[in-house]
Amino acid sequence: MIEVNDIHKSFGDTHILKGVSTKFEKGKTNLIIGQSGSGKTVFLKCLLGLFSPEQGKIKYDGKDYSKLSASEQRNLRQEMGMVFQGSALFDSMTVEGNVMFPLTMFTKQSKSEMQDRVDFVLKRVNLVDAHHKYPSEISGGMQKRVAIARAIVMKPKYLFCDEPNSGLDPKTAILIDNLIHEITQEYDITTVINTHDMNSVMEIGEKIIFLKNGHKEWEGSNKEIFKTDNEAVTDFVYSSELFKKVRQMYIEERN
Amino acid sequence: MKTLILKEIDELVYNSMGIIIFISFFIGGVVSIQTALNITNPLIPRNLIGFATRQSVILEFAPTFTSIIMAGKVGSYITSSIGTMRVTEQIDALEIMGVNSLNYLVFPKIIAMLLYPFVIAIAMYVGIFGGWTAGVFGGFSSSADFVEGLQLDFIPFHVTYSFIKAMVFALIIATIPSFHGYYMKGGALEVGKASTTSFVWTSVVIIIVNYVLTQLLLG
Ligand SMILES: Nc1ncnc2c1ncn2[C@@H]1O[C@H](COP(=O)(O)OP(=O)(O)O)[C@@H](O)[C@H]1O
Ligand SMILES: [Mg+2]
Numbered sequence: 001m002i003e004v005n006d007i008h009k010s011f012g013d014t015h016i017l018k019g020v021s022t023k024f025e026k027g028k029t030n031l032i033i034g035q036s037g038s039g040k041t042v043f044l045k046c047l048l049g050l051f052s053p054e055q056g057k058i059k060y061d062g063k064d065y066s067k068l069s070a071s072e073q074r075n076l077r078q079e080m081g082m083v084f085q086g087s088a089l090f091d092s093m094t095v096e097g098n099v100m101f102p103l104t105m106f107t108k109q110s111k112s113e114m115q116d117r118v119d120f121v122l123k124r125v126n127l128v129d130a131h132h133k134y135p136s137e138i139s140g141g142m143q144k145r146v147a148i149a150r151a152i153v154m155k156p157k158y159l160f161c162d163e164p165n166s167g168l169d170p171k172t173a174i175l176i177d178n179l180i181h182e183i184t185q186e187y188d189i190t191t192v193i194n195t196h197d198m199n200s201v202m203e204i205g206e207k208i209i210f211l212k213n214g215h216k217e218w219e220g221s222n223k224e225i226f227k228t229d230n231e232a233v234t235d236f237v238y239s240s241e242l243f244k245k246v247r248q249m250y251i252e253e254r255n
Numbered sequence: 256m257k258t259l260i261l262k263e264i265d266e267l268v269y270n271s272m273g274i275i276i277f278i279s280f281f282i283g284g285v286v287s288i289q290t291a292l293n294i295t296n297p298l299i300p301r302n303l304i305g306f307a308t309r310q311s312v313i314l315e316f317a318p319t320f321t322s323i324i325m326a327g328k329v330g331s332y333i334t335s336s337i338g339t340m341r342v343t344e345q346i347d348a349l350e351i352m353g354v355n356s357l358n359y360l361v362f363p364k365i366i367a368m369l370l371y372p373f374v375i376a377i378a379m380y381v382g383i384f385g386g387w388t389a390g391v392f393g394g395f396s397s398s399a400d401f402v403e404g405l406q407l408d409f410i411p412f413h414v415t416y417s418f419i420k421a422m423v424f425a426l427i428i429a430t431i432p433s434f435h436g437y438y439m440k441g442g443a444l445e446v447g448k449a450s451t452t453s454f455v456w457t458s459v460v461i462i463i464v465n466y467v468l469t470q471l472l473l474g
Contacts, residue, residue, distance in 0.1 A: 048351055050347055075353075077351060077353045078352070080351060082347075082348065082351045084344045084348060085344070086343055086344060088343055088344040088345050088347065088348040090345055090348075091343075101352075102352050105353075106352070106353065
């Protein structure tokens, strides 16, 4: 579980996060939604310890990040996996090299143990014949799968994903969403996903935080989000014509 | 770490040998021809050609001129490769995993560049050989005169001075471009800009440090 208590983050004079508090539970896919520029990535990077908030606390299963020593912080980070928006695969390494990298850096496993683990996670993300390809030689959807494999290879307690399905076609996007959702449940991970994709919200939004201008505007589940009266949320949720129509039909049916 | 260092040696040092040999050979040749053409007074001995080639190649052309070329070739490679890792969040990915990214990316480059004085030694040999070739085959000097000039008033400290410069320039070429790449912000366009700025700064620092070292060691 991750508890976030009133965090603030500014760059120079611009105040980006203006006091966000929430809780992310274990074994659940937690979604952060909001328009581009609403501070989702900055929020996620605070959770990852890449940015340090000027004010507020973040606790990981009770451990306050800012109170840990540098080496304890490094240990905690090894319990985190991250899937970046652009995948952020090391382009000088093969698919296999990318996934194996954290193992070679941080474990004393033998070559064959590492190879087994790599084969296992690559199979888990449904990638079987790309081991020796380079990131530039595979599709965006496959790159995302490799990024997920790399993020879970160390068996993390916390998994963070920044817009995991941006740049993917809707069908692949749903496959990736479901993959993350299954992995979260299977390994009982605390997962936090940034997205602005309403498909993700409907499919896997067990808990949703709506960010607007650096504030938490609303929080709830994917069942609640379609019924809320909060105007900022409905504006965002029903921004597409398709969803507007669906809502219209829903209201007509109710009356 | 060992494989990283070997990879950088291949990328930074080995892959630069071709251009360095090419440039050194022709620069040595030009120095030799220029000197020959400027000796109009018959009282000046012909062995001056070999002497002048040796002095200019060992003191300046091999260490300094080569380093400016390397600032362009190796420096822009370093800035753009690290800068690309920055803008595509690969450096963030390293940090998340708990890797000290600055150390991981820059340290192997510094170690690889410790081989740089060998590169300069090769540049010296090739430069002098280029001078000899141009002098002898261009009909400006006899081989015996040229070799006599090479041996005339040889001061071994000049070679030491040159290697000291090479070592310092190697550190400049490994570090300044790394920092320009590491601390850059923006996207692909900014990577290009960062490479250019890094080349300018690396060259400027080399030129200034060259002046200071020359004053300190020879002045
Ligand atoms: N490293 C940074 N330095 C300065 N400003 C930043 C930085 N990162 C993000 N910002 C600013 O913070 C705001 C929120 O950005 P971001 O969190 O990336 O939004 P999004 O919700 O689209 O992920 C933007 O206005 C952006 O310009
Ligand atoms: Mg973002």
